[in-house]
Amino acid sequence: MAFFKVQFSSEVLGGEGEFSAFLPRNAEPPYRVLWLLHGAFGDFFESIEYSSVLMYAEQRGLAVVAPSSYMGVYTDMVYGEKGYSFVKEVLEKAPKLFRCLSEERDDSYLMGISMGGHGTFKLAAEMPERFRGACGFSSPVDMVYTMSLLESGNHGGGHELYDAFGSSDAYRNTVGDVITNLRNDLEAGKKLPRLALCWGDKDHAAPEDIRVKEIIESLGIKLYSRVGPGGHNFDTWDPMMAEVLDYLMEEEE
Numbered sequence: 001m002a003f004f005k006v007q008f009s010s011e012v013l014g015g016e017g018e019f020s021a022f023l024p025r026n027a028e029p030p031y032r033v034l035w036l037l038h039g040a041f042g043d044f045f046e047s048i049e050y051s052s053v054l055m056y057a058e059q060r061g062l063a064v065v066a067p068s069s070y071m072g073v074y075t076d077m078v079y080g081e082k083g084y085s086f087v088k089e090v091l092e093k094a095p096k097l098f099r100c101l102s103e104e105r106d107d108s109y110l111m112g113i114s115m116g117g118h119g120t121f122k123l124a125a126e127m128p129e130r131f132r133g134a135c136g137f138s139s140p141v142d143m144v145y146t147m148s149l150l151e152s153g154n155h156g157g158g159h160e161l162y163d164a165f166g167s168s169d170a171y172r173n174t175v176g177d178v179i180t181n182l183r184n185d186l187e188a189g190k191k192l193p194r195l196a197l198c199w200g201d202k203d204h205a206a207p208e209d210i211r212v213k214e215i216i217e218s219l220g221i222k223l224y225s226r227v228g229p230g231g232h233n234f235d236t237w238d239p240m241m242a243e244v245l246d247y248l249m250e251e252e253e
Contacts, residue, residue: 001025001058006097012085019067019090020044021098022054027061029100032107034245035123035131036066037087037116041160043068047113050234056242060249062109063101065094074112074119075143075176078166084175087119091130109248110134110193113237114205117197118143118178124193125181133248135196135224137237138205141212142179144172149208156204179215186219196224196244200236 001022010017024031034057038047044066048054057064067090072083095101102108108131112120117139124134140146147168149155165171173180185192195216199209206227216223224247230236 001054001064004098006094008093010086010089012082012089017067017086017089018043019065019094020048021094021101022057022064022066023098023100024058024061024063026058030102030104030107031063031100032061032109033101034062034064034109034111035091036064037074037110037112037119038066038069039114039116040073041071043070047116051238051241053111053238053241056245059242060245062245063098065090065101069116069119073115073160073164074122075164077164078170079163083164084119084122087123091123105130106132108132109245111241111244112136112139114138114232115140117141118176121178121195122176122181124195125178125185126175128185128190128192131193133194133196135198135244135248137197137240138199138203138209138232139197140205140208141197142208142215144168144177144179145211146208147171179212182216182221183219186221192221194224194248194250195221196226196247198226198228198237198240198244200230200232201227202229202231203236204232 004021007018069083072081075084076082095103110120117136120134120136121141228236
């Protein structure tokens, strides 16, 4: 793949923003795009270094665009960066800089690792007309519930989650309230992206993901899910990535 690292003046951040773009050699533009969201407090490189996602994408003729959110945790933080607005800024800016990237819904996919999966489901629920498929790996999809666990002393997170999300009540009925927004999409008759959620059988995120799976399916939304052997790491996620991409890209019945 051809690799480009882009640094630009971000209006959202009020300073320098960054994303990386990987363009396939075995496809013709406009390229279908996998928008790849890394885990909390990291950058795009960890997803690239510790998984085979670039190989899986190139085999399927997908470009990969990976914003570096760092501390943004895919929300406009109460105390901190506007991490969610920044990712949306990259969604708008990248196709203007790389005109070979398709912006068509049927050519656009999301994949999020850990906290990146919250950003993935958040985008899919807010902008269902923009994406054909979205997958999270070991992801706190329902951050309202996650914050309620933290507030009751039943979650291992710390002050960084309060800095980002405030409280369960503060995050409820906002753009980050994924379950409510999916329910609203259904009531409005919107066509949802294909959704997938995968985790490890020894993953600390497993109870939350099992709960989300049950809720999403109770709404009548089809959810592809897989449980792999292992914990909260790329050794668990990587073997499931190719299969998930194939599901997201399947022709609709």
